[in-house]
Amino acid sequence: MNPGHLCSTLLLTASLALLSGACSKEAPPPASGAAQTPQSITVWWFQWAPADGLQELGREFQKETGIEVKVEQIPLGSYQEKVFLEFGAARTRFDVLIGDSQWIGRGATKKLYVELTDWLPTVVDLKTIHPRAAKYLCEYPEGSGKWFAAPCETDAVGLAYRKDWFEDPAEKQAFQAKYGRALEVPKSWEDFQQVAEFFQRPDTKRYGCSLPSDRSYDGLTMGVQNLLWAFGGRWHAEKSNKVVGELDTPGSVAGIEFYKKLLKLGPNGAERMDYGQVLESFTNGSTAMILNYFAFFPGIQKQYGDKVGFAVVPAHDGKRVASLGGQGMSISTRIPPAQQELSKRFIAWFMQRKVQEQWITKPAGFTANADILKSAAFRAQTPYNGPFAESVDSMQDFWNVPVFNELLTVTQRYVGMAVDGEMPTAEALKQLAIEKERILKDAGLL
Amino acid sequence: MSTTTDVRRHRGGSTIAWSLVGPTLLLLIAFNVFPLIYNIALSFTNRELVGEDSRFVGTTNYTRVFSDPLFAGALRRTALFVVCAVGAELMLGFALALALVREFRLKRAVLAVVLVPMMLSPAVMGLYWALILNGNYGVVNQILGSIGLPQPQWLTDRDLKFWSIVVVDVWMWTPFMALIALAGLSAIPPHLYEAAEIDRASRWRVFMRITLPMTAPLLGLAVLLRATDALKQFDLVMATAGPNDAATQTLSTLLYQTVFRDGKIGLGAAFACVVLVLVIALATVFTRYLDHLRRARET
Numbered sequence: 001m002n003p004g005h006l007c008s009t010l011l012l013t014a015s016l017a018l019l020s021g022a023c024s025k026e027a028p029p030p031a032s033g034a035a036q037t038p039q040s041i042t043v044w045w046f047q048w049a050p051a052d053g054l055q056e057l058g059r060e061f062q063k064e065t066g067i068e069v070k071v072e073q074i075p076l077g078s079y080q081e082k083v084f085l086e087f088g089a090a091r092t093r094f095d096v097l098i099g100d101s102q103w104i105g106r107g108a109t110k111k112l113y114v115e116l117t118d119w120l121p122t123v124v125d126l127k128t129i130h131p132r133a134a135k136y137l138c139e140y141p142e143g144s145g146k147w148f149a150a151p152c153e154t155d156a157v158g159l160a161y162r163k164d165w166f167e168d169p170a171e172k173q174a175f176q177a178k179y180g181r182a183l184e185v186p187k188s189w190e191d192f193q194q195v196a197e198f199f200q201r202p203d204t205k206r207y208g209c210s211l212p213s214d215r216s217y218d219g220l221t222m223g224v225q226n227l228l229w230a231f232g233g234r235w236h237a238e239k240s241n242k243v244v245g246e247l248d249t250p251g252s253v254a255g256i257e258f259y260k261k262l263l264k265l266g267p268n269g270a271e272r273m274d275y276g277q278v279l280e281s282f283t284n285g286s287t288a289m290i291l292n293y294f295a296f297f298p299g300i301q302k303q304y305g306d307k308v309g310f311a312v313v314p315a316h317d318g319k320r321v322a323s324l325g326g327q328g329m330s331i332s333t334r335i336p337p338a339q340q341e342l343s344k345r346f347i348a349w350f351m352q353r354k355v356q357e358q359w360i361t362k363p364a365g366f367t368a369n370a371d372i373l374k375s376a377a378f379r380a381q382t383p384y385n386g387p388f389a390e391s392v393d394s395m396q397d398f399w400n401v402p403v404f405n406e407l408l409t410v411t412q413r414y415v416g417m418a419v420d421g422e423m424p425t426a427e428a429l430k431q432l433a434i435e436k437e438r439i440l441k442d443a444g445l446l
Numbered sequence: 447m448s449t450t451t452d453v454r455r456h457r458g459g460s461t462i463a464w465s466l467v468g469p470t471l472l473l474l475i476a477f478n479v480f481p482l483i484y485n486i487a488l489s490f491t492n493r494e495l496v497g498e499d500s501r502f503v504g505t506t507n508y509t510r511v512f513s514d515p516l517f518a519g520a521l522r523r524t525a526l527f528v529v530c531a532v533g534a535e536l537m538l539g540f541a542l543a544l545a546l547v548r549e550f551r552l553k554r555a556v557l558a559v560v561l562v563p564m565m566l567s568p569a570v571m572g573l574y575w576a577l578i579l580n581g582n583y584g585v586v587n588q589i590l591g592s593i594g595l596p597q598p599q600w601l602t603d604r605d606l607k608f609w610s611i612v613v614v615d616v617w618m619w620t621p622f623m624a625l626i627a628l629a630g631l632s633a634i635p636p637h638l639y640e641a642a643e644i645d646r647a648s649r650w651r652v653f654m655r656i657t658l659p660m661t662a663p664l665l666g667l668a669v670l671l672r673a674t675d676a677l678k679q680f681d682l683v684m685a686t687a688g689p690n691d692a693a694t695q696t697l698s699t700l701l702y703q704t705v706f707r708d709g710k711i712g713l714g715a716a717f718a719c720v721v722l723v724l725v726i727a728l729a730t731v732f733t734r735y736l737d738h739l740r741r742a743r744e745t
Binding site for chain 1: 603687692703
């Protein structure tokens, strides 16, 4: 063999060896007698305080079972995209997914979530799960009794207000003089408007209220639907997906028109505020009242102590509906059966009453356990637990069908046009209803 | 004998040529041609991001693209963005180059500072500008407020947010135009200006007859590069407004929304094909125009 050929052969062999090493999927076999690989499960959730609490609980689970729980926190802005791209793979990097309530239709119909209908009742008494949490966070179709998740974080929109302003004698006197009634936490949307109007003082950088109104994801929709439902409107017929004639009604129009008025009683830019900006307007000490998810309230309370108070969302003509938040815990179908079993062990452990009692002590850990929610001890534990438990009884969700994203996109657009005054509200809702029916028909859901 | 040697030589030469060009060709086929063909194929299906079942749907996706008001809106907005942003960048960049072409003290330092924005990541800059322009705590409004001026909602007011993004893009890419224009201006032979001076030509005439025509081909190239880039505007919009805001949605963010949020791969592929045709059409018009300029200059 000439030296050139020898050199080439050696180089080729070395390259192939390196390449095969780099491409090899299999880990080297363990030496005989080596310890077995420790068992672990990976949970994906978005980046926020409750995920830290879940990780802490995961360590408790590990102590009891030896199974490690890794809670990976993904930034909220890219969470949805990352999750569904991951489902495109043969094996997801997560075993347990804490997915948004609205994803459940997609997860169930596209066979991404393991169906838990037969298994879940064997580890938890389903009657202990609050029926609204079951309906919106766990079942698909809603209320069908087909379970694709176990409730993890139950959440709803509530009201946070500056208690110190409400209790200030000078403010109380001024309010009494102006409106002829006592200044108190608003029970109706009309009261809310009046109180917001009273505190709206842009000259002194004090504002009435901040409401979710962002257009980039779901802020405006999640905010507006509290009023849409309270004023007698609805997104679709109660027992079907019919939208035309159901959404474009005087009740829906009145709810949105009222929301539009409330948006004028906020700080600069109140017409387009995401949840973080709503929160920021309150924590910077400039705003009297905000509507936001209860999961954000522990942080407010930590910062302001007894200067803040919490309440359920106001009502209209006695009708109160809170927009649902929260997520269920689902198991990926794209993992081996052994991992599915480990995941089930974790979920079964998490659903135990004693663990749920630990869960509610974690920052913003809100349970769906109906017994705990009813208990006086839970309600007395923090200033926001009572209103939260009350809100769970009236919470309701936006669409959770597989095409919810498209429905959300058009809702944000048309409701946005109504709120911005680009289109009369009645006309915007009429167009929205037609557009939604087109999407639903295309998806075979109507 | 010599013929056989020639054939061998030729064969040897073509083997070397193929072995040099082959890897690049393979990469081009793998990463450009195949995805393009696959994308075209996908555009005729109802393929979704998740789920196995997809079927041939003919031209349904294309019908949807052309009848979708969202697509029309995003197309209009993108065109407006290209015209306004690239137009402003061209004018400001050229003016900057005219100012920088003369020799002065600290010229190199000034040039380095001027070029900084185009060297930064658009996504990171988008996030910074979102903070700078924040209506409540952004630096801009803090300054305006401190001198008693109104504090507009730069990124939330529906009439302002699109223009705020245009301004940020102009800030980022004007230096690029300036750099290209500067290269063009530096390449103009000084004797042309000397001849114009002897002829006592006015400054305006010198500019219109020498400076502009001599730099036009390079400026045209810069406009082509920036226009094709601006047509794909994504980072700044995502960082400041998100993909679904009706006031700022561009073709790229609509595409992102369709594929990654709505999960409609087939429809997204059709969107992408239409956008590709538009970009190719624009590039063809520009290259022909550049060719025309080159020929005019030669004659």
